Amino acid sequence: MEVKNKIGFLNSGIGQKVTMALTGLFLCIFLIVHLTGNFQLFHHDSGLAFNEYAVFMTTFPPIKFVSYGLYAMILYHAFKGLHLAYKNTKARPVKYQVEKASANSPWTSRYMGVLGTIILVFICTHMSNFWWEYHNGPIPLTKYETSLVNGTMTASTYVGEIAGKKLEYNNADNTLHTVIIKDLYVVVAEAFHNIGLVILYVLAMAALGFHLVHGFQSSFQTVGFNHVRYTKVIQAIGIYVFGIAIPIAFAAMPIYFYLLSIHLI
Amino acid sequence: MKFTLQIWRQANNKAQGKMVDYQIDNINANMSFLEMMDVLNDQIIRKGEEPVAFDHDCREGICGMCSMHINGRAHGPLKLSTTCQLYMRNFTDGETITIEPFRAKAFPVLKDLIVNRGAFDNIQAAGGFISVSTGQVKDANNIPINKEDADMAFYAAACIGCGACVAACKNASASLFVSAKVSQYALLPQGQTERNERVLAMVNQMEVEGFGSCTNTGACEAECPKGISISNIARMNRDYISAAISAK
Ligand code: HEM
Ligand code: FES
Numbered sequence: 427m428e429v430k431n432k433i434g435f436l437n438s439g440i441g442q443k444v445t446m447a448l449t450g451l452f453l454c455i456f457l458i459v460h461l462t463g464n465f466q467l468f469h470h471d472s473g474l475a476f477n478e479y480a481v482f483m484t485t486f487p488p489i490k491f492v493s494y495g496l497y498a499m500i501l502y503h504a505f506k507g508l509h510l511a512y513k514n515t516k517a518r519p520v521k522y523q524v525e526k527a528s529a530n531s532p533w534t535s536r537y538m539g540v541l542g543t544i545i546l547v548f549i550c551t552h553m554s555n556f557w558w559e560y561h562n563g564p565i566p567l568t569k570y571e572t573s574l575v576n577g578t579m580t581a582s583t584y585v586g587e588i589a590g591k592k593l594e595y596n597n598a599d600n601t602l603h604t605v606i607i608k609d610l611y612v613v614v615a616e617a618f619h620n621i622g623l624v625i626l627y628v629l630a631m632a633a634l635g636f637h638l639v640h641g642f643q644s645s646f647q648t649v650g651f652n653h654v655r656y657t658k659v660i661q662a663i664g665i666y667v668f669g670i671a672i673p674i675a676f677a678a679m680p681i682y683f684y685l686l687s688i689h690l691i
Numbered sequence: 692m693k694f695t696l697q698i699w700r701q702a703n704n705k706a707q708g709k710m711v712d713y714q715i716d717n718i719n720a721n722m723s724f725l726e727m728m729d730v731l732n733d734q735i736i737r738k739g740e741e742p743v744a745f746d747h748d749c750r751e752g753i754c755g756m757c758s759m760h761i762n763g764r765a766h767g768p769l770k771l772s773t774t775c776q777l778y779m780r781n782f783t784d785g786e787t788i789t790i791e792p793f794r795a796k797a798f799p800v801l802k803d804l805i806v807n808r809g810a811f812d813n814i815q816a817a818g819g820f821i822s823v824s825t826g827q828v829k830d831a832n833n834i835p836i837n838k839e840d841a842d843m844a845f846y847a848a849a850c851i852g853c854g855a856c857v858a859a860c861k862n863a864s865a866s867l868f869v870s871a872k873v874s875q876y877a878l879l880p881q882g883q884t885e886r887n888e889r890v891l892a893m894v895n896q897m898e899v900e901g902f903g904s905c906t907n908t909g910a911c912e913a914e915c916p917k918g919i920s921i922s923n924i925a926r927m928n929r930d931y932i933s934a935a936i937s938a939k
Pocket of ligand 1: 443444447449450453454457464480504505507508510511538539541542543544545546600637638640641642644645646648649694905907
């Protein structure tokens, strides 16, 4: 049999979908890491743990390295996804007058491009709100003083400048530990006083959930994994973990800060 | 029973087509959809007009010719059924029924409801076969085959190449068809020697023909008259990936 692999793997529809699936799965792993990190927001420590975490994530070289890979993958996944979705519309130049797609496929599977675009808009807003601010904006500094004798901690605004994102020292007789650190926590907390932003975040998390209800299991099918029993497990993980639990946990953060701001909790 | 039919009329491949309304009465509930179309054409011919051109052959659900997109679904509302196996009792009296050709760039309309599905033949010709030197007929039991594999190969081979998967897919992707044709050999010992070459050749031809790519909506499986499973698509992808990275 003559083989004519003229197209080449990465130019074929399957090859491109495989890259979508692999970047998509990487983004799913990122969601778990991001969520676990963000749980520091719920510590009742005036934001110390969260701020320490932010410094770690933006200065530890391996994590910085992975984060650039992550930005590249988001861009690749988004543009390749929209490109494929556009190309696929070209495969049916004359549309049906009547089409009852709801009879044969779940809507989430048919609106991946729309859901993805909502997520993309969200990612841009989110990055400019926090990432850009953290790296380039005027971020307040907070001084956390922890007694090494009885563990009590006080936080106060620090007026002045430090080199880098964090300064840490003990006093001469080792009774007081001081951390002066860029306070991203307060930026986050204040951003979510804005109900409009809270609504955008919650809607975006709903879009993310629906994207992953289809996307998570779909990526396994794309890379060729389909099994009589395990596919059901993967589908359940896609729905309950990535489709419901993770988006709700993310959405809980803006809601939490909003409720704090109006003194409901 | 009586119906209002809205049918796509297009004089030839180049012509502009449009939906045309027809009224039809005295239809027996136990007529097949194609018999209803025959009655309609009879009525049209008596008026001296051009009958509606549609594909059909076996009228028993095995040849795959009877392509029609009925009320927004490939082969109409009934599950696991071709158009010829669809009966008028599956509709309600007085209903308006829309009938369109299968739509895909790779399936150009030839006339009215007839489309050219030659793209499928080209994919088959690219690799959907086993090269054998003809000679003595060998004993069928020479090559032991596991019953489960034989069954799965048979389910894949049940594909009649009707094109409903393409018609139903929002991307007009031929993945279900191609994966069935790849799988029917990939599951059997006889298919192993050319397994890599076959999947590469057929997937390439699928691309050349201008079908869209698969987004795993599952519409193909839901509309397939033979119930071909999308697990075949996973197999095709698996084989394509492994063939692509192990190409000689
Ligand atoms: C954290 C964010 C995201 C995650 C975790 C994610 C995850 C996934 C996964 C797992 C898939 C399935 C891949 C497959 O079917 O093989 C997928 C598909 C898709 N994603 Fe995303 N995605 C994200 C963001 C985006 C963005 C920002 C866009 C576009 C603007 C986007 C557009 C798409 C499209 C169009 C598909 C369908 C591709 C296809 O079926 O051909 N995604 N995504
Ligand atoms: S006419 Fe042969 S399958 Fe319908």
